[in-house]
Amino acid sequence: MSFVNHNKKEVNCKIVYYGPGLGGKTTNIQHVYKKTSGDNRGNIIKLNTENERTLFFDFLPLELGEIRGYKTRFHLYTVPGQVFYEASRKLILRAVDGLIFVADSQLEKMEANLESLEGLEKNLTEQGYDIEKVPLVFQWNKRDLPNVTSNEDLEAKLNKWGSPSFEASAVSGEGVFETLKEVSKLVLMNLKGGLS
Amino acid sequence: MSLTKKIEEHFKKFNGKEVLEKTTILALSRDGQVFGQLGKIKSEKDIQSLGALLVGMWQASEAVGEFLSGSEEKDLTLSFQSSNKGFFLLRPTEKNKEVFWGVLFESEVNPGKIKLYAKKMRSFYDEIKIIESKDMNNTQDGEFLFQNITEDEVDKLFSFAGL
Numbered sequence: 001m002s003f004v005n006h007n008k009k010e011v012n013c014k015i016v017y018y019g020p021g022l023g024g025k026t027t028n029i030q031h032v033y034k035k036t037s038g039d040n041r042g043n044i045i046k047l048n049t050e051n052e053r054t055l056f057f058d059f060l061p062l063e064l065g066e067i068r069g070y071k072t073r074f075h076l077y078t079v080p081g082q083v084f085y086e087a088s089r090k091l092i093l094r095a096v097d098g099l100i101f102v103a104d105s106q107l108e109k110m111e112a113n114l115e116s117l118e119g120l121e122k123n124l125t126e127q128g129y130d131i132e133k134v135p136l137v138f139q140w141n142k143r144d145l146p147n148v149t150s151n152e153d154l155e156a157k158l159n160k161w162g163s164p165s166f167e168a169s170a171v172s173g174e175g176v177f178e179t180l181k182e183v184s185k186l187v188l189m190n191l192k193g194g195l196s
Numbered sequence: 197m198s199l200t201k202k203i204e205e206h207f208k209k210f211n212g213k214e215v216l217e218k219t220t221i222l223a224l225s226r227d228g229q230v231f232g233q234l235g236k237i238k239s240e241k242d243i244q245s246l247g248a249l250l251v252g253m254w255q256a257s258e259a260v261g262e263f264l265s266g267s268e269e270k271d272l273t274l275s276f277q278s279s280n281k282g283f284f285l286l287r288p289t290e291k292n293k294e295v296f297w298g299v300l301f302e303s304e305v306n307p308g309k310i311k312l313y314a315k316k317m318r319s320f321y322d323e324i325k326i327i328e329s330k331d332m333n334n335t336q337d338g339e340f341l342f343q344n345i346t347e348d349e350v351d352k353l354f355s356f357a358g359l
Binding site: 003037065087095190 | 244349
């Protein structure tokens with residue numbers, strides 16, 4: 001849940017990167033970390049398995065600039081993508097303010113994308129969220145690979161809600177900030193209740 | 197007075213200088229936001245990371261706890277400690293249902309003393325009903341804080357990354 005501190009003129013929001021295993025969620029926040037100076041971010045926290053797969057979550061606290069006099073602080077989380085970590089994904093979705101669904105563009109990953117998206121819808125519903133009301137941005141990742149699904153197919157099969165979407169190659173950083181900027185804008189415009 | 201300001205004011209009033217030289221106490225929301233902090237660790241960024249980790253751990257433990265039958269325990273504590281350093285989490289009270297207390301300590305020959313101190317502090321804060329305060333500025337209701345954000349404003353937010 002976002003939190004507004006009027007005395008300090010700060011807003012705090014939680015953004016979660018969701019998507020199938022090995023789709024590039026951790027690579028996204030690693031790129032954000034690399035491109036951000038020490039003044040703007042804290043340490044990246046990774047709770048990984050021995051072979052570097054996300055076990056529980058990755059976490060990066062990010063201080064953006066000011067907007068209309070308010071300092072903005074975003075907490076970026078990734079969920080573990082592997083199917084059997086469903087319970088962890090549910091926990092990390094609690095109090096989410098915005099979502100980036102990182103889809104793997106490779107042809108053979110469509111089924112995994114669909115399964116992960118179904119899981120997202122289900123988990124959100126279980127926690128009382130309506131996916132249509134949560135700021136959501138799609139990222140078509142791994143566009144640098146040769147064997148990818150067309151954008152049209154990805155949009156048709158995954159983006160039922162007509163949410164904003166961006167092509168990306170997180171490993172080179174392409175599209176990473178564009179996606180984050182869009183969801184940040186949606187999240188900030190969705191903030192309520194602070195001006196009384 | 198805002199929630200955070202209120203907590204800061206109360207933290208200032210609370211005695212225990214000796215304890216706080218080797219201890220850090222955090223008041224945390226269920227999603228890891230830090231409402232207030234007191235004690236040794238001062239770095240804002242470290243505090244945020246601690247908030248996320250401690251609450252994540254609590255949530256995972258709570259999920260494991262759901263596999264256990266029996267009535268709900270009212271005073272659960274989650275701890276990780278050696279004989280002289282470690283950390284623990286205290287669950288919310290009836291009055292502050294959404295506030296978790298995270299406590300880290302080191303070089304302490306009597307960890308029990310820290311736990312007692314933390315529980316005393318939690319009781320102290322029950323007087324102000326933190327989460328039910330009218331000053332709680334979560335963003336569930338009311339007017340939009342920012343309307344019609346422009347692309348320029350978003351670009352400025354991310355100017356640190358040289359975009």
